[in-house]
Amino acid sequence: MRTRIRGTLITVLTLFMALPAMVLLGPSSGTAAAAAKTAASAAQPATAADDTCGVLAPGASDAAARAVAAACSQVAAGTWYSWGGGHGAQPGATYGQIDPTDPASEHDPERKGFDCSGLVRYAYAQAAGSDILNGSAETQYYSVRAAARFTAGQGQAPLLPGDLLAYGPPDRIHHIAIYLGAGKMVEARQSGTRIMVSDVRLGGDYLGALRVNTGAVTGHVHRTWGTGVWTHADAALGSRRVYAFPDATTIRVECQKHAETVTAEGYTNDVWSYLPDYKAWVTNIYIQGPAWLEDVPACT
Secondary structure, three states: OOOOOOOOOOHHHHHHHOOOHHOOOHHHHHHHHHHHHHHHHHOOOOOOOOOOOOOOOOOOOHHHHHHHHHHHHHOOOOOEEEOOOOOOOOOOOOEEOOOOHHHHHHHHHHHHHEEEEHHHHHHHHHHHOOOOOOOOHHHHHHHOOEEEEEEHHHOOOOOOOOOOEEEOOOOOOOOEEEEEEEEEEOOHHHOOOOEEEEEOOOOEEEEEEEEEEEOOOOOOOEEEEEOOOOOOOOOOOOOOOOHHHHHHHEEOOOEEEEEEEEEEEEEEEEEEEEEEEOOOOEEEEEEEEOOOOOOOOEOO
């Protein structure tokens, strides 16, 4: 913030000569000092404030910082939330639709903007230079591009700016937002509002977060089929449920093994695959391909 010296113009020469030398340096020195201060500030994370949108904590990757900047540009532009907005052929704001469950969406077809996942799609397309997170909030949360995942119980401690925060039960995620740091996030929240900065909501139906990998996807990549397919803590249906894929989902498989025999969807199979991104197992019945995946090694 610049400071200004206020007061009455003094015309008496003796008083003028008595002014401190720092005032007599003139406006060019003040401009240089201000420029130096601005440059120094730019190298540091922004200070959190109710209306501040930017990287508010250290540790963000360059790509994550670009995603934050892209989302924050929509806050600065006053862009509307629009249900279905941002899901055109290319990432970017589009006119929305009427949400049959929300009377406040009445004017969304007239508003060019983003819904929650449309904003995330746009932000990370700008960050990565390609459309890497196209789809719904569920699709984005279960992306094969997750570099790390964090549970609700871990709170904000492991989060970095650019991480995605998801809300809803595992099989019905309904909202996603971008973490800024310092307890803040940027989101397209609901019809009738504009893209905004909000306090992070960790209670209620907060599910967890993921860190996005904007680089190449490695490993044995496969795709599931079916709806509401649960993964498990162990290779057995009776073990703890971990995540649920709402529909066809791209996954990475680390290894597979023979374990509990499962009969489902008209198939019987005893092969289970380990998914490192979820630290969980899924029966191969729900992975597209043969019962034993040809390119995946056996678990040791």
